[in-house]
Amino acid sequence: MVNPQHDSTGGAGPSEPVNEPVDIALYGATGFVGALTAAYLAEHAPPGVTIALAGRSEAKLAATRASLPAAARDWPLIVADSGDPAATDRLAQAARVVVTTVGPYARHGRNLVASCARAGTHYADLTGEVLFVRDSIDRCHGVAESTGARIVHSCGYDSVPSDLGVWLAHAAASADDAGGLTEVRTLASLRGGVSGGTVDSLRGQLDAVRADRSLRRLAADPHALSPDRAAEPTPSQPADAAAPGRARDGRWTAPFVMASHNTRIVRRSNALLGHAYGRGLRYGELQNCGRGPLGAVTAAGVTAGLGALLGAFALTPLRPLLDRVLPAPGTGPSERTRERGWFRMDTDARTGRGARYRVQVSGPGDPGYAATAVMLGESGLALALGGASLPDRAGVLTPATAMGDVLVERLRAAGQTLSAERIG
Template identity: 65%
Template sequence: MAEDARTYDLVVYGATGFVGRLLAGYLAEHAPPEIRIALAGRSRERLEEVRRALPSGGRDWALVEADSTDPASLDSLAGATRVLVTTVGPYARYGLPVVEACAKAGTHYADLTGEVLFVRDAIERCDAVAKETGARIVHACGYDSIPSDLSVFLLGRQAAADGAGGLRDVQLIAALRGGFSGGTIDSMRAQVEALQADPARRRVVGDPFALSPDRAAEPDTRQPRDAGMPAQTPDGRWTAPFVMAPFNTRIVRRSNALQDWAYGRGLRYGEVMGTGRGPLGAVTAAGISAGLLATVSAMSLAPTRALLDRVLPAPGTGPGESVRENGWFRMVVDATAEDGRRYRATAAGSGDPGYKATAVMLGEAALALALDGDRLPDRAGSLTPATAMGEVLVERLRAAGHTYEVAAV
């Protein structure tokens, strides 16, 4: 379809959900007035409610009814817009028909998934089609996994510019303050259920190169474990397993492979959560490790999963405004290049990372796809934030108040 035949520049699908509302609010405040935006979801009544609550910039946006269980409605929606951004998860349950519709229509797509199995399935079903139609299918455009992906992108580029060779050992230490996400919990639950339905897929989840475009071409490089016990860094900081590491690390490795291993064939990349120094840091690390193990174990059994459902946040819910406003994230990524030189990248921002900060990340990613096409890398297919938008997205996020820095150390 010709670009001038599209009715909209950007559609927010799932606008009535918790994150969808935050994203719509961000775009209403920050999108240029000339961009044609629509809100999409199953209920027109609820869409009208969302629109009435928006800042003035979004109160005349169009409304479109669409349902992930109705392929015809998704085909119509994808064909009507240049960019579709979706917050409808868990993506393993609801996402594949949306990706398929966008790939077929040549519509650029962005989501917030943190689900390895969903991304693997989307690659297998839609990558080739999207390459033919020119669609950029960009997964992981929120706190999963933009800070990780762009930090390593900047590190790799700096090491290459300095003639230091590829990256060798890279570790991200995350620190954050924020609330619990009902959507994230539901995504974890959906992945556990998928593994129980098909135990053979455990090999996919456990493979550090599960999202590689060419698994056989990946180097035989031992990767850091995604889960483990509390540990201490050489400078005395305590760390715990990072719940997002099993997804983020695979996105970063896919970015490396999609760029012909531009970060280095011997890249070893891992992520942990920083918990501080001294006895308090050690106790916090132990508590996080035990809590994460207990949650995953409880989700694996139907009776305990039912008990968790009573106490964990429900899908479509999230923290209150005070928590969202007072949250923050800071990710420090240390890297050693092949010639021994060391670099450090920092990604940071204000606001609850899974909500307020994610609305900024997803909003700017959507605007980059809609407005900056002539400056984006010449790629199509199943992509990552770094390979689809790279420096353009870094510039947008810096302008939005987030920090992305890299320096030799």
């Protein structure tokens, strides 16, 4: 199929071809999150699962492989440049599933998505870029449907906890015959650092919408990722928060930096499912800042900080300063900092018949790094191993619509909490 290259320190020689596609090719394995995902797969992939490391530099790939547990010693290496369509075609043909951490995806992901869609190869990424996902839908959804490829965006902290949280709320309400979901809110609590890749993606999206007014309107549309915008039946959606507020239980809240992407992924899931969650679904996300005076101060600080960051990005002369103080793409926090991190997404869901559900999706580890590596690794394994247990659909999908309960169970087995209970 392709000739993945091996260095002389182990494994096959450069002339030995791989005659069958590997189960998973991890593209971007030499980056920070890519290396974390590679380590996770080396430790947790079941015996017999074949995995390759992919990227632009054979030497860096070999160094990454050498740093991994012994299970990865014979993993093949695939050299591919995201800017070369022929190279991404070869990568897609070399694997049953391609998992990629190479962003910003609008810059580095378009060829690879198209290659996987044409080849019928499943694909998972970490994007939080609404404009990239919309472009992927427009260019590749029909092709992927025809080949059977599942193109699954946002398989990390963007947007697995949000998407699966509402999926679980819907499942619980359906089991109780409690009616469709109506008002659903998620409060995000977390301890962790800011991802350099997330910052770079945010910068790229802001540049795009400033340059093109039509993209600005698209990014602001709450149903920007709908498969049929004109047929979208839901009522007006809650606006993405721009100021501190109070949750129903009295906790102070602030705008959540990932809300604008996560909410659109959840709404796309609902639409792809024929609005099974509810035709009256209104979904929003906020960041939990705690209670009392300290919570109020924290909410004000988070809101001001986010506003200042967005404002600074809009001023070109400040870009060099931001580049010096913000994390660079491909970098991340220390192992100790990653281990001390955690995340928790609390979803309050109400139905048209008055039932109320509480959903928790949570886990250990810095959400943008350690926990994301678990989510992405398990997404790749779900796509590779799920078989007939996966939902019967193809195209440009979401974590919930592509993997559903298969991913829920894998994440539970990996130590994350995903629970739903009726509380009213």
